[in-house]
Amino acid sequence: MSSGAVKPLNNSQAPDTVEKILRVAVQLNASDIHLGSNNLHNNSPYLLRLRINGKLQEIESSFLNSNYNEIIARIKVLSKMDITAHSIPQDGKFFYNISNEDINFRVNIVPGINNIEEVCIRLVRNKGKEFTLDDMLMTENMRKQVDLLIHQKSGIFILNGPAGQGKTTTIYSILKELSGPDTKIITAEDPVEKEMPYVTHNQVSNKVSFADLGRGFMRQDADIIFIGEIRDEDSAQSAQQLAQTGHLVLTTLHTRDSIGVIDRLQALDIDTNSIASTLIGSLAQRLVPALCQECKVPHEYDQELLSHINKILNIPNEVTLYKKGPGCNKCTQHLNQQVVSKGTKGVVPIFELFVVDNEMSELINLRKTKSELYQIAKTKGMLTLSQEALLRFYHGFIEFDAIKSYIYTPTFNN
Ligand SMILES: [Zn+2]
Structure with a gap:
């Protein structure tokens, strides 16, 4: 489904895993994908996070453990980066078609430490709502x-x-x-x-x-x-x-x-x-x-805070x-x-x-x-x-x- 003529790397699962991550990010309407090291926190070497509604959310990432470097290599190939370079920052981008939408993924990779490169992928979507x-x-x-x-x-x-x-x-x-x-x-x-x-x-x-x-x-x-x-x-x-x-x-x-x-x-x-x-x-x-306007709940806030706000904004x-x-x-x-x-x-x-x-x-x-x-x-x-x-x-x-x-x-x- 990739728009370019990109060959899979060996027989690895990396292309499927990358596609899975991209699809999930699109489905959840994420604006960015972050992949990198977790510095062995909670015994997990890797960290996958998506920025959803402006907030970073950690995603269960044990599926990265077996082939992280291949996943990074796959992302580099898609983004037309040098897959042999691991110690310099690189920028690239690629288009990928997901559910009939050509989405532009803008990629930045920095070296990180302990041989775990850090990836940030920004999703640029054209078919979103047009705002006025x-x-x-x-x-x-x-x-x-x-x-x-x-x-x-x-x-x-x-x-x-x-x-x-x-x-x-x-x-x-x-x-x-x-x-x-x-x-x-x-x-x-x-x-x-x-x-x-x-x-x-x-x-x-x-x-x-x-x-x-x-x-x-x-x-x-x-x-x-x-x-x-x-x-x-x-x-x-x-x-x-x-x-x-x-x-x-x-x-x-x-x-x-x-x-x-x-x-x-x-x-x-x-x-x-x-x-x-x-x-x-x-x-x-x-x-x-x-x-969410459907499930927000009324809340009694601290009276002192409220009078402070009312004074600043001059509102009832x-x-x-x-x-x-x-x-x-x-x-x-x-x-x-x-x-x-x-x-x-x-x-x-x-x-x-x-x-x-x-x-x-x-x-x-x-x-x-x-x-x-x-x-x-x-x-x-x-x-x-x-x-x-x-x-x-x-x-x-x-x-x-x-x-x-x-x-x-x-x-x-x-
Ligand atoms: Zn809700």
């Missing part, structure tokens, strides 16, 4: 502000957050909203995850970088340009130039929070004056497991709050006899939106620090990631404990 911005559960106010920002004629709007936090889904929902016969949209992506009508997609490769493509877009008479990622000085420079020459540039950056993009752009040699004049906003994003007290339920037939997922997930279903995106209005632009130009900018943004109504997460908890979408697990926050004051 209205599916993102933004507050009405944030939704309006995002709408204003993405309809600007020029400037840079940055999505940020660690990998695997749904930035691409959000970008695609924005592109979907903006695309149409009267708008030219051109992209530089790695990889192109979804092809959309009225969008000219371009694939970054070993020979053509984000910066190369960005420079090439100058003469494309485009209205909106999506640069998949600012990852170095070159791509930062090219995004900056595009924004200065009358394009709306959408892009992503790896930073912890929304205002952190300013420090990051400065570190990439973009001068503060240019940042102040082109940055129109940034949106930080995290994914938190969503409570009399509302039913929930915690995770016992699991039901809508949310409980099994693998063989093992329950691997219950009480949560899917993920909820949590956002922090930083809007650069004229006043903010001047303050950036005056080189105000990140914490000074946060203070001022908050007086303008900005909620931080943890405060937005509290709001989702308050509205019954996520569990309280999930906030602390997924978004570091000692006090919720910041």
Whole structure:
């Protein structure tokens, strides 16, 4: 069923085992597969985990014991990696057809220790639900502000957050909203995850970088340009130039929070004056497991905690709050006899939106620090990631404990 002409390794069971792992990951709607050493914890040398609904779940893995190295070799063959190299990091990808869906598996292998290489496989699926911005559960106010920002004629709007936090889904929902016969949209992506009508997609490769493509877009008479990622000085420079020459540039950056993009752009040699004049906003994003709405249960939370929350969010007290339920037939997922997930279903995106209005632009130009900018943004109504997460908890979408697990926050004051 493999899409490439890949020969099985000897007579080993490895191809079947790899296929089994891939199938299970797809069935359980996992976003990533992690294979590696368990450092002989519980006498088991290997560890198999799947990220399901944003949370890593350990999977019973004794079936790996007899042929782990062959499994790794099989994954390397599929990903067109060097199967003889064991002490260097390698990247690759392959397509595999499971239940009539061609799924892109993006693979990274690092050496690990004790001759147990560590594998991370990310699943990129095209046939999933197409999200719109209205599916993102933004507050009405944030939704309006995002709408204003993405309809600007020029400037840079940055999505940020660690990998695997749904930035691409959000970008695609924005592109979907903006695309149409009267708008030219051109992209530089790695990889192109979804092809959309009225969008000219371009694939970054070993020979053509984000910066190369960005420079090439100058003469494309485009209205909106999506640069998949600012990852170095070159791509930062090219995004900056595009924004200065009358394009709306959408892009992503790896930073912890929304205002952190300013420090990051400065570190990439973009001068503060240019940042102040082109940055129109940034949106930080995290994914938190969503409570299963079918089996969540009302819960009495500590009164002191509640008044703290009410004060921060300025919202009324009399509302039913929930915690995770016992699991039901809508949310409980099994693998063989093992329950691997219950009480949560899917993920909820949590956002922090930083809007650069004229006043903010001047303050950036005056080189105000990140914490000074946060203070001022908050007086303008900005909620931080943890405060937005509290709001989702308050509205019954996520569990309280999930906030602390997924978004570091000692006090919720910041
Ligand atoms: Zn349930």
